[in-house]
Amino acid sequence: MKAQCEVEKIKDAIWKTERITGKNLTLPVLNSLLLIASGKSIKLRATNLSLGIEAEIPAKVEKEGIVAVAGSVLAGVFSNIFQNENAELESLDGNLSIKTQKSRIRLKGQSHDDFPTIPAVVGTSFEIEAKKLVEGIKSVSYSSSPSDIKPEISSVFLYAEDGQLRFVATDSFRLAEKKIKVKGLPDIPGILIPFRNIPDILRVLGELNEEVKVCFNKNQISFTAHNVYLTSRVLDGIFPDYRQIIPKNRETKAIVLKQDLLNALKLSNVFSDKWNQLNLSVRPKEKIFELSSANNDVGENKTYLDGALEGENLELSFNYKYFLDCFQSLGADSISISLNHSGKPMVIEGVGDSSFLYLIMPMNPA
C-alpha cells in the first residue's frame, strides 16, 4: 500500500483504536493495528475479540493494500510526531515505512492474514446522539459489579420503555438507573453490555459530537458514526428484575442541598472506618438530619444539615463511598433521600429530575 494522510487525523484514529488491541491473547496478531488503504481512505482496525473497532480517515491512496503493525509501537511513534503536516505511509515487504517532512521511520510489520474481521451487526437499530448515550452509560456504569462471578451484573443494562432508553447497573449493594428520552426507539428487550468494555466504549463515543446509529442483536451491539464503527459483544443473561426492590412506600423523606450533603460526606471521609460506615440519623420531629462517622484511631464527627424532613425517625448506616459515587450523576441542586425501616434500600433522586434514581442498601447494623 501507499497512501498519504494528515498526521492529526491518523493520530486521532490511532488513539481511538490502539487501546482496544488485544493483550495477552493466544493470537499475537491481535496486538496489532490493521491498516487498510482503499478508495479514498485508510481504515484502522483493532479487536480483542470482545470489542472491535474500525476508524476511517480520509487519505490520498496511491496504491491499495493492507499492513499490520504493533498498536503500541504505532501509537508511540505518532504521539511524538508534532508537525502538523502530511505523512506518507507505505508498505514494503510487510513492513511499514512512515515518512514525514523531517522523519523517516520503518516499522516491522506482522502477517496480516490472520487478522480477524469485525462482525457487522445485523439486527434492530435506532439513532441517538452520542452525548446522550455517553451520559446514560456514565450515569450508571460506576455501579456495575467489577467481578465476573455474576456476569449478568458485571454489565450495563439497556432497555426501552415509554419512549425512554433506560440504563441500569448494579453490584447488588447499590443500583443506578438513568432514563433518557430518545425519539423513534424500537422495542429493546434488554442488552447487557459487559462492564469491561464500558471504558473503551465511553472513550470512543465521548469524542463524538454527532448522532450514532446503534444496532443490536442478541449477540452483538454496534455503534456507527460517520468515521468510526465500534462493536461489542453483549452478555447472554438475565438482568435481575430490579424494579421489585425499589421500595414502594417511603417512611422517611428528606430534601437537602446537594452541595451541603457533598461537603458533609467529604468530611465523613476523614473519619470513616475500614467499612466506610456512615451513620445517618433523620429525626423529622426534631428537624434533625445528622450524618456521623467514627474511627477509633482518628475520632468522630457529626454534621447537621438543613433540609425539609418528613415521616418517621430513622437511623441507618451506609457505605459513604456508594453515597458519594452518585453525585456525578445528579444534575439538580437539591436531592431527595427516602429511607425505610427493615433493610430496605435508601432511594436518592434529584429534586425535579426524575430521570435518575439511585438505591443503596443499608449496612448490617453491627
Add this chain to the structure above:
Amino acid sequence: MDTKELWQNCLTEIETGVSKANFSTWFRNTSILREETGIIYIAVPNEFVRDWLKNKYHKLITKTIADAYENMRAVEYVITKIESEKQEISAAGAVYGSNKELPLRDLYINPEDNLNSRYRFDSFIVGGFNELAYAASQAIIESPGTKYNPFFVYGGTGLGKTHLIQAIGNSIKDKFPEKKVHYMTLEKFATDFINSLQGNKANSFKEKYRKYDLLIIDDIQFIGKMEKIQEELFHTFNTFHESNKQIIFSSDKHPNHIPELADRLKSRFAAGMIVDIIEPEYESRLAILKVKAEELGLKLPPEIMEYVATAIFGNIRELEGSLNTILCQYRLKNKPLTAVEVKNLLKNNIKPKKTVAIKDVVKVVSEHYNLDENSIYEKTRRKEIVRARQVVMYLLREDFNVSYPLIGQKLGGKDHTTVIHSYLKIKEEIKTDPQLSQELDQIRIMFR
C-alpha cells in the same frame, strides 16, 4: 452418527493445517450442535469467531467434515453459549430468580431478628427423644417469659436444637407481632461485645440487647473461657429475667459440664428449665425420614426407608444427608434405586457399630476421674479407684456389650461375678444419684 466424535476427528485434522495460535483462538469452544438433513450446524462462542470461521476457514472445515462424513451437504455456524459458561450463569440466575431483594444478606434470614423462616414447628418432628423439649417450648409460646425462663436446651449435634429454638422464635413472632425477637449465636454476641469495647460503646451494646423481648442464643457451650462475656451475659440475663422477658439458650452440653462456666450463670440456667434432646429412636428416625423425603419430593419404598432408618442412627443431619445422596443418585440414574444400590450408596455414611477397645474406655474414664490409667488395673481397693473401675465395667457392659468374664479378665483378673455386682450396683445408683448419671453422660460424649 456421533457428532462429538466426528468433530473431534475433524479438529485433529484441522489442527495440523493451521497454526497453534489460530487453532486455540478460533477452534477452542466450538462443537457440532446438530446435524439436519446433511447440514452440519457448528456452535461457536461469538460473532467474531463465526465471521472468521466463515471467511477464513470455511473451505477447510467443509472439506474436513466432508472427508469424514459423506452425507454432509453444507456447514452452518450458530452462536451458542459455551456449556461451562452457561451453567455458571444459570446457577447465578437461579439465585436471582428466587431472591426478590438484592442479595445483600442470606436468602432466608430475616435481617431484623436473624431468624431463618424455614425453621418452623410444621416441619418439626416430635418423638420420644424430644417430647419434653417440644412440650416445654409450646408452653413458652403460650406465655413467653413466665413459664420456663430461661429455657435451656442441650443435646448432641444435629439433633434439632437450632430448629427447635428458631421455631420458638418464629412462632412467638407470629403470635405476638409486637414482640421483638432476636436470634444469634454466642459467637455473634461475643464479637458484638468486643466491637463495642473497641468503639467505646459498651452502653449502646447493653441498650441494643435489652430492647428485645425474646433473646435466643445458640451454641452457648463456647462461653467457657470467655470471662468477660460471661459477665456481660449475666447482666443481660438479669435484665431479661427481671422484666419477665423470655430468654432461650442452646448448648451441646448440660450447663454443669460447660467447662469454666461461672457458678452464678450455672445456677441461673438451672433456675428455668433445662431439657435435653437425645438421639432419636428408630420410630422417630423413620418418621423423620418420611417427612424429609416428602419435602424433597422423593418417593421411596418402605423397605428402603426402614433400611436407612436402621442403618443411620444418631444424628438427624446425617439422615438428611443420606436422603440427599439417594436423591442425587436417583436423579442421575432416573430410575428407582434398589435396596442393594441404596446399601452400597450409604456404605460410607454408616458408622460402624460401636466397638471400642477396653483400653480406650479405661483411658477415658480414668481421665475423667483424674486417675492414673494403670491404677484401674491394679489390685487396690482405694475408694475413688474402685468407683472408676465400676464405671468402666458398667460402660463396657451397658454400651459395648462386652461379656462379663472378658471384662473381669481384662481389668486385672477379676471374677465375672465381681463384674456383675459392679454393673448392677452402678445401674441401681444411677436411678437415685443424678450426679452419677450426669457423669456417665459426660463420659459417653467422649466416645462419640
